[in-house]
Amino acid sequence: MPLSEQEQRLLDEMERHLLHNDADVVTAPSGDRALSYRNLVYGALLLLAGVGGLVAGVILSGVWGIVVGVVGFAAMLAGVMVAVTPVRRTSAAEPRERSAPKRQESASFMDRMNDRWDRRQDGH
Incomplete structure (x- = not known):
């Protein structure tokens, strides 16, 4: 199904904006999650153990050699998981917003995309 003129124009605008701000997209922080120094240290110690x-x-x-080897491997795996698992950042300055109430499902896909695009451009 071909796109309407408005849809095609919107798609072109989105592509231009993405190409223009590609570095911003790649280096943008991943929300409110970050690696913890404490988890990195604990993970490294568990990995060494x-x-x-x-x-x-x-x-x-x-049999004891197999059991100790398997437990050691499991500890190594757990250490890597602890080290690379991000933790939530807590910021008392910004209260978390509740998710917006669900909209009607009668809005078309492009209308919802237009609304999302407008909200992103407004910084919300």
Whole structure:
């Protein structure tokens, strides 16, 4: 189904704006989440403990060596997950907005996209 003139014009405008501000899109912060220094340290320590457990599992023989090796690997995996998991930033200065009430579903897709575009341009 071909686009109407208004839809095509809006799409072209969005593409131009995206190309013009591409660096802003790439370097934009990912909302209210950031890596925590504390989690990085804890994750690194857990990773090192897991490596130690894995080495100990290789040195030990028998069933205990396998168990220690698996636990060491699990500790390494958990350490990486702890290190790279972002935490929520807390800012007392800005109260969080509640999600907007749902609109009618009768609005067309392009009307909703136009509304979202206008809100972004207004900085909301």
